[in-house]
Amino acid sequence: MISPIASRRWVPPSVTDIHAFRDEGLYFSLPFYGHSVQAGFPSPADDYLESYLDLNQHLVDHPAATFFVRAAGDSMRGAGIASGDLLVVDRSITPTHGRIVIAALNGELTVKRLYLSAHGAELRAENPRYAPIPLTEDLDAVIWGVVTHHVRSHP
Structure with missing residues:
Protein backbone atom coordinates (compact mmCIF):
# COMPACT_ATOMS: atom_id res chain seq x y z
CA MET A 1 0.00 0.00 0.00
CA ILE A 2 1.34 3.40 -0.96
CA SER A 3 0.96 6.24 1.47
CA PRO A 4 -1.11 9.13 0.07
CA ILE A 5 1.65 11.45 1.17
CA ALA A 6 4.63 9.40 -0.04
CA SER A 7 3.63 9.22 -3.69
CA ARG A 8 1.67 11.48 -6.01
CA ARG A 9 1.47 8.84 -8.76
CA TRP A 10 -1.82 7.63 -7.30
CA VAL A 11 -3.42 11.06 -7.52
CA PRO A 12 -5.74 11.47 -10.52
CA PRO A 13 -6.33 14.87 -12.13
CA SER A 14 -9.84 15.02 -10.58
CA VAL A 15 -8.35 15.23 -7.08
CA THR A 16 -7.36 18.81 -6.56
CA ASP A 17 -5.55 18.69 -3.20
CA ILE A 18 -4.19 16.15 -0.73
CA HIS A 19 -2.53 17.45 2.40
CA ALA A 20 -1.16 15.72 5.48
CA PHE A 21 -1.88 17.22 8.86
CA ARG A 22 1.34 18.83 10.11
CA ASP A 23 1.58 19.56 13.78
CA GLU A 24 3.63 22.74 13.71
CA GLY A 25 2.37 24.05 17.03
CA LEU A 26 0.59 26.90 15.27
CA TYR A 27 -2.72 26.49 17.03
CA PHE A 28 -5.05 29.30 17.83
CA SER A 29 -8.54 29.41 19.21
CA LEU A 30 -11.45 31.47 18.03
CA PRO A 31 -14.46 32.62 20.06
CA PHE A 32 -17.14 29.94 20.42
CA TYR A 33 -20.73 30.94 21.09
CA GLY A 34 -22.35 27.77 22.41
CA HIS A 35 -25.86 29.14 22.11
CA SER A 36 -27.79 27.84 19.09
CA VAL A 37 -28.16 30.30 16.24
CA GLN A 38 -31.68 30.95 15.02
CA ALA A 39 -32.19 30.20 11.34
CA GLY A 40 -35.48 32.09 11.47
CA PHE A 41 -36.06 35.27 13.45
CA PRO A 42 -32.72 36.60 14.78
CA SER A 43 -31.83 36.77 18.46
CA PRO A 44 -29.19 39.11 19.94
CA ALA A 45 -25.95 37.21 20.66
CA ASP A 46 -24.17 39.62 23.03
CA ASP A 47 -23.32 37.70 26.27
CA TYR A 48 -23.32 34.20 24.72
CA LEU A 49 -19.54 33.69 24.48
CA GLU A 50 -18.85 30.44 26.34
CA SER A 51 -15.29 29.53 25.44
CA TYR A 52 -12.79 29.36 22.61
CA LEU A 53 -12.66 26.68 19.96
CA ASP A 54 -9.59 25.33 18.15
CA LEU A 55 -10.73 23.63 14.93
CA ASN A 56 -7.67 21.36 15.00
CA GLN A 57 -8.92 19.89 18.27
CA HIS A 58 -12.44 19.58 16.86
CA LEU A 59 -11.59 18.04 13.46
CA VAL A 60 -8.35 16.05 13.98
CA ASP A 61 -8.29 13.20 16.51
CA HIS A 62 -5.12 11.48 15.26
CA PRO A 63 -2.77 14.07 13.71
CA ALA A 64 -0.13 11.59 12.51
CA ALA A 65 -2.79 9.55 10.67
CA THR A 66 -4.88 12.39 9.26
CA PHE A 67 -4.89 13.94 5.81
CA PHE A 68 -7.18 16.24 3.86
CA VAL A 69 -8.53 15.80 0.34
CA ARG A 70 -10.91 17.91 -1.72
CA ALA A 71 -14.02 16.20 -3.14
CA ALA A 72 -14.85 16.43 -6.84
CA GLY A 73 -18.12 15.43 -8.49
CA ASP A 74 -21.64 14.66 -7.26
CA SER A 75 -21.53 10.95 -6.35
CA MET A 76 -21.82 11.63 -2.60
CA ARG A 77 -24.43 14.39 -2.63
CA GLY A 78 -26.87 12.19 -0.68
CA ASP A 90 -8.31 9.47 9.39
CA ARG A 91 -6.16 6.47 8.43
CA SER A 92 -6.10 5.12 12.01
CA ILE A 93 -9.83 4.29 12.01
CA THR A 94 -10.77 0.78 10.86
CA PRO A 95 -13.09 1.02 7.84
CA THR A 96 -16.34 -0.65 8.90
CA HIS A 97 -19.74 -1.20 7.31
CA GLY A 98 -21.52 2.04 6.50
CA ARG A 99 -18.52 4.37 6.90
CA ILE A 100 -17.58 6.84 4.19
CA VAL A 101 -14.07 6.04 2.96
CA ILE A 102 -11.42 7.26 0.56
CA ALA A 103 -10.29 4.39 -1.68
CA ALA A 104 -7.80 4.01 -4.50
CA LEU A 105 -9.33 1.85 -7.24
CA ASN A 106 -6.88 0.87 -9.97
CA GLY A 107 -4.92 4.01 -9.16
CA GLU A 108 -7.90 6.40 -9.09
CA LEU A 109 -9.10 7.99 -5.84
CA THR A 110 -12.76 7.93 -4.94
CA VAL A 111 -14.95 8.73 -1.95
CA LYS A 112 -17.77 6.24 -1.33
CA ARG A 113 -19.68 4.48 1.44
CA LEU A 114 -18.32 1.03 2.36
CA TYR A 115 -20.80 -1.85 2.49
CA LEU A 116 -19.75 -5.19 3.99
CA SER A 117 -21.81 -8.38 3.85
CA ALA A 118 -21.37 -12.16 3.91
CA HIS A 119 -21.05 -11.97 0.12
CA GLY A 120 -18.16 -9.50 0.15
CA ALA A 121 -17.59 -5.77 0.11
CA GLU A 122 -18.60 -2.96 -2.19
CA LEU A 123 -18.36 0.79 -2.42
CA ARG A 124 -21.59 2.70 -3.01
CA ALA A 125 -22.21 6.25 -4.08
CA GLU A 126 -24.86 8.35 -2.37
CA ASN A 127 -26.36 9.24 -5.74
CA PRO A 128 -28.59 6.77 -7.64
CA ARG A 129 -26.93 7.68 -10.95
CA TYR A 130 -23.82 5.71 -9.92
CA ALA A 131 -23.63 1.90 -9.74
CA PRO A 132 -22.11 0.11 -6.75
CA ILE A 133 -18.48 -0.99 -7.12
CA PRO A 134 -17.90 -4.58 -5.94
CA LEU A 135 -14.48 -4.99 -4.34
CA THR A 136 -13.31 -8.09 -6.19
CA GLU A 137 -9.90 -9.73 -6.37
CA ASP A 138 -9.30 -8.43 -9.90
CA LEU A 139 -9.75 -4.83 -8.75
CA ASP A 140 -6.65 -3.15 -7.34
CA ALA A 141 -8.35 -1.55 -4.32
CA VAL A 142 -6.84 0.09 -1.25
CA ILE A 143 -8.89 1.83 1.45
CA TRP A 144 -6.87 4.91 2.37
CA GLY A 145 -8.91 6.02 5.35
Whole structure:
Protein backbone atom coordinates (compact mmCIF):
# COMPACT_ATOMS: atom_id res chain seq x y z
CA MET A 1 0.00 0.00 0.00
CA ILE A 2 1.34 3.40 -0.96
CA SER A 3 0.96 6.24 1.47
CA PRO A 4 -1.11 9.13 0.07
CA ILE A 5 1.65 11.45 1.17
CA ALA A 6 4.63 9.40 -0.04
CA SER A 7 3.63 9.22 -3.69
CA ARG A 8 1.67 11.48 -6.01
CA ARG A 9 1.47 8.84 -8.76
CA TRP A 10 -1.82 7.63 -7.30
CA VAL A 11 -3.42 11.06 -7.52
CA PRO A 12 -5.74 11.47 -10.52
CA PRO A 13 -6.33 14.87 -12.13
CA SER A 14 -9.84 15.02 -10.58
CA VAL A 15 -8.35 15.23 -7.08
CA THR A 16 -7.36 18.81 -6.56
CA ASP A 17 -5.55 18.69 -3.20
CA ILE A 18 -4.19 16.15 -0.73
CA HIS A 19 -2.53 17.45 2.40
CA ALA A 20 -1.16 15.72 5.48
CA PHE A 21 -1.88 17.22 8.86
CA ARG A 22 1.34 18.83 10.11
CA ASP A 23 1.58 19.56 13.78
CA GLU A 24 3.63 22.74 13.71
CA GLY A 25 2.37 24.05 17.03
CA LEU A 26 0.59 26.90 15.27
CA TYR A 27 -2.72 26.49 17.03
CA PHE A 28 -5.05 29.30 17.83
CA SER A 29 -8.54 29.41 19.21
CA LEU A 30 -11.45 31.47 18.03
CA PRO A 31 -14.46 32.62 20.06
CA PHE A 32 -17.14 29.94 20.42
CA TYR A 33 -20.73 30.94 21.09
CA GLY A 34 -22.35 27.77 22.41
CA HIS A 35 -25.86 29.14 22.11
CA SER A 36 -27.79 27.84 19.09
CA VAL A 37 -28.16 30.30 16.24
CA GLN A 38 -31.68 30.95 15.02
CA ALA A 39 -32.19 30.20 11.34
CA GLY A 40 -35.48 32.09 11.47
CA PHE A 41 -36.06 35.27 13.45
CA PRO A 42 -32.72 36.60 14.78
CA SER A 43 -31.83 36.77 18.46
CA PRO A 44 -29.19 39.11 19.94
CA ALA A 45 -25.95 37.21 20.66
CA ASP A 46 -24.17 39.62 23.03
CA ASP A 47 -23.32 37.70 26.27
CA TYR A 48 -23.32 34.20 24.72
CA LEU A 49 -19.54 33.69 24.48
CA GLU A 50 -18.85 30.44 26.34
CA SER A 51 -15.29 29.53 25.44
CA TYR A 52 -12.79 29.36 22.61
CA LEU A 53 -12.66 26.68 19.96
CA ASP A 54 -9.59 25.33 18.15
CA LEU A 55 -10.73 23.63 14.93
CA ASN A 56 -7.67 21.36 15.00
CA GLN A 57 -8.92 19.89 18.27
CA HIS A 58 -12.44 19.58 16.86
CA LEU A 59 -11.59 18.04 13.46
CA VAL A 60 -8.35 16.05 13.98
CA ASP A 61 -8.29 13.20 16.51
CA HIS A 62 -5.12 11.48 15.26
CA PRO A 63 -2.77 14.07 13.71
CA ALA A 64 -0.13 11.59 12.51
CA ALA A 65 -2.79 9.55 10.67
CA THR A 66 -4.88 12.39 9.26
CA PHE A 67 -4.89 13.94 5.81
CA PHE A 68 -7.18 16.24 3.86
CA VAL A 69 -8.53 15.80 0.34
CA ARG A 70 -10.91 17.91 -1.72
CA ALA A 71 -14.02 16.20 -3.14
CA ALA A 72 -14.85 16.43 -6.84
CA GLY A 73 -18.12 15.43 -8.49
CA ASP A 74 -21.64 14.66 -7.26
CA SER A 75 -21.53 10.95 -6.35
CA MET A 76 -21.82 11.63 -2.60
CA ARG A 77 -24.43 14.39 -2.63
CA GLY A 78 -26.87 12.19 -0.68
CA ALA A 79 -24.37 12.15 2.19
CA GLY A 80 -24.11 15.94 2.07
CA ILE A 81 -20.69 15.95 0.36
CA ALA A 82 -20.49 18.41 -2.53
CA SER A 83 -17.83 19.05 -5.13
CA GLY A 84 -15.19 21.30 -3.59
CA ASP A 85 -15.79 20.19 0.01
CA LEU A 86 -12.68 19.56 2.09
CA LEU A 87 -12.70 16.03 3.54
CA VAL A 88 -10.87 15.17 6.75
CA VAL A 89 -9.64 11.57 6.50
CA ASP A 90 -8.31 9.47 9.39
CA ARG A 91 -6.16 6.47 8.43
CA SER A 92 -6.10 5.12 12.01
CA ILE A 93 -9.83 4.29 12.01
CA THR A 94 -10.77 0.78 10.86
CA PRO A 95 -13.09 1.02 7.84
CA THR A 96 -16.34 -0.65 8.90
CA HIS A 97 -19.74 -1.20 7.31
CA GLY A 98 -21.52 2.04 6.50
CA ARG A 99 -18.52 4.37 6.90
CA ILE A 100 -17.58 6.84 4.19
CA VAL A 101 -14.07 6.04 2.96
CA ILE A 102 -11.42 7.26 0.56
CA ALA A 103 -10.29 4.39 -1.68
CA ALA A 104 -7.80 4.01 -4.50
CA LEU A 105 -9.33 1.85 -7.24
CA ASN A 106 -6.88 0.87 -9.97
CA GLY A 107 -4.92 4.01 -9.16
CA GLU A 108 -7.90 6.40 -9.09
CA LEU A 109 -9.10 7.99 -5.84
CA THR A 110 -12.76 7.93 -4.94
CA VAL A 111 -14.95 8.73 -1.95
CA LYS A 112 -17.77 6.24 -1.33
CA ARG A 113 -19.68 4.48 1.44
CA LEU A 114 -18.32 1.03 2.36
CA TYR A 115 -20.80 -1.85 2.49
CA LEU A 116 -19.75 -5.19 3.99
CA SER A 117 -21.81 -8.38 3.85
CA ALA A 118 -21.37 -12.16 3.91
CA HIS A 119 -21.05 -11.97 0.12
CA GLY A 120 -18.16 -9.50 0.15
CA ALA A 121 -17.59 -5.77 0.11
CA GLU A 122 -18.60 -2.96 -2.19
CA LEU A 123 -18.36 0.79 -2.42
CA ARG A 124 -21.59 2.70 -3.01
CA ALA A 125 -22.21 6.25 -4.08
CA GLU A 126 -24.86 8.35 -2.37
CA ASN A 127 -26.36 9.24 -5.74
CA PRO A 128 -28.59 6.77 -7.64
CA ARG A 129 -26.93 7.68 -10.95
CA TYR A 130 -23.82 5.71 -9.92
CA ALA A 131 -23.63 1.90 -9.74
CA PRO A 132 -22.11 0.11 -6.75
CA ILE A 133 -18.48 -0.99 -7.12
CA PRO A 134 -17.90 -4.58 -5.94
CA LEU A 135 -14.48 -4.99 -4.34
CA THR A 136 -13.31 -8.09 -6.19
CA GLU A 137 -9.90 -9.73 -6.37
CA ASP A 138 -9.30 -8.43 -9.90
CA LEU A 139 -9.75 -4.83 -8.75
CA ASP A 140 -6.65 -3.15 -7.34
CA ALA A 141 -8.35 -1.55 -4.32
CA VAL A 142 -6.84 0.09 -1.25
CA ILE A 143 -8.89 1.83 1.45
CA TRP A 144 -6.87 4.91 2.37
CA GLY A 145 -8.91 6.02 5.35
CA VAL A 146 -12.26 6.93 6.86
CA VAL A 147 -13.83 10.34 6.27
CA THR A 148 -14.52 11.88 9.67
CA HIS A 149 -15.64 15.37 8.66
CA HIS A 150 -16.30 17.49 5.63
CA VAL A 151 -15.94 21.25 5.48
CA ARG A 152 -17.78 23.46 3.02
CA SER A 153 -17.05 27.08 2.26
CA HIS A 154 -19.96 29.41 1.61
CA PRO A 155 -19.38 32.40 -0.65
